[in-house]
Amino acid sequence: MFPPANHSPRTVTCYHCGAPIESTAAARSTSCPTCNKRIVLDDMLIEVATMWSGPIETCGRVIIGPAARLSTRLIAAAESIEISGIVTSRLSCKGLVSLNTGSTFKGDCQAAALEVERGAVLSGFFQVGAVNAAPSPAA
Ligand SMILES: [Zn+2]
Numbered sequence: 001m002f003p004p005a006n007h008s009p010r011t012v013t014c015y016h017c018g019a020p021i022e023s024t025a026a027a028r029s030t031s032c033p034t035c036n037k038r039i040v041l042d043d044m045l046i047e048v049a050t051m052w053s054g055p056i057e058t059c060g061r062v063i064i065g066p067a068a069r070l071s072t073r074l075i076a077a078a079e080s081i082e083i084s085g086i087v088t089s090r091l092s093c094k095g096l097v098s099l100n101t102g103s104t105f106k107g108d109c110q111a112a113a114l115e116v117e118r119g120a121v122l123s124g125f126f127q128v129g130a131v132n133a134a135p136s137p138a139a
Pocket of ligand 1: 014015016017018019032033034035036037
C-alpha cells in the first residue's frame with residue numbers, strides 16, 4: 001500500500017463545490033461544511049486492472065500505477081493525478097495531471113496543468129489552464 005503520508009493540518013478544496021475546508025491532521029475523510037457532502041482526503045493508489053463504475057474523487061492525489069487498467073466515469077483530484085497505466089475516464093484536477101511514459105489515456109481532461117512524457121498515448125478533449133469550478137455532474 002501507499003506509505004502513510006505525513007498529514008499536517010492543511011486547507012483542502014472541496015471537489016464538489018470548490019469551497020476551502022480546514023482538515024485536521026489525521027483526517028482521512030470529512031464532510032464539507034458548505035455543501036455537506038462527504039469528501040475523501042486520502043491519496044488514492046490504484047495498481048490493478050479494474051472496472052470501476054463510480055467516480056474516484058479525493059482532495060489529495062490519485063496515482064495510477066503502470067499495471068493498472070482502469071475504466072471509470074470520473075477521476076477527480078484536488079492536488080494531482082499521475083497516470084502510468086491505461087485509463088479511460090474523464091479527469092478533473094485542480095493541480096497537475098501527469099501522463100508518464102507507457103501510459104495510455106483516453107477521455108476528457110480538465111486540469112490546471114498537464115505534463116506529458118515522451119511515449120505517453122493520449123486522446124480526447126483537453127482543457128488545461130484555469131479550472132474554474134467543480135466537475136459538472138455527469139450527463
Ligand atoms: Zn463542498
